[in-house]
Amino acid sequence: GDSVTQKQGQVTLSEDDFLFINCTYSTTTYPTLFWYVQYPGQGPQLLLKVTTANNKGISRGFEATYDKGTTSFHLQKASVQESDSAVYFCALETGGYKVVFGSGTRLLVSP
């Protein structure tokens, strides 16, 4: 079945550091890929979305590129801020009724 893998349980950075969160996926179709962000005490909210029609998504300084060759959808940001501290979920949707989420990566940014 469809699956999403986030190997990093936690990433700890300082402000202005470069962020890279790894995400790989497995599916037999061409999925829509999402990054959701969850701030403390809140539900997840969409950060960015990429379909097969547009390989790259950019939002609030974050970007992710849909790489069909390596089945990856890594999240990057050039310079993180303390306010970016949150849990980040990679997810995929394959045209069915549901979205499959990864296990999440907690980002801690110190000032």
Add this chain to the structure above:
Amino acid sequence: EAAVTQSPRNKVTVTGGNVTLSCRQTNSHNYMYWYRQDTGHGLRLIHYSYGAGNLQIGDVPDGYKATRTTQEDFFLLLELASPSQTSLYFCASSETSNQDTQYFGPGTRLLVL
């Protein structure tokens, strides 16, 4: 902006207890979902629905029932709660199922003693 609300926000019950979690969305979305969030597992789908009266089984349905009474309201029922159901529960809605953003509620934290 889609609005999804959940109640209660926190709930404590005992093993064997009966619990109902409520979710309401006010944007006339067709699809609604119940997830549980546990450390190391991310978000796992329990049940979902594509309209009033409809119910579909998700990936971890055992021990849970759900009912969609109206376009707006989706309930999750734990009729014999067990400690393994201690978790953070999220409701979400989306307009369609295809490539569409899901909008999440604030969550309900459930503790089963």
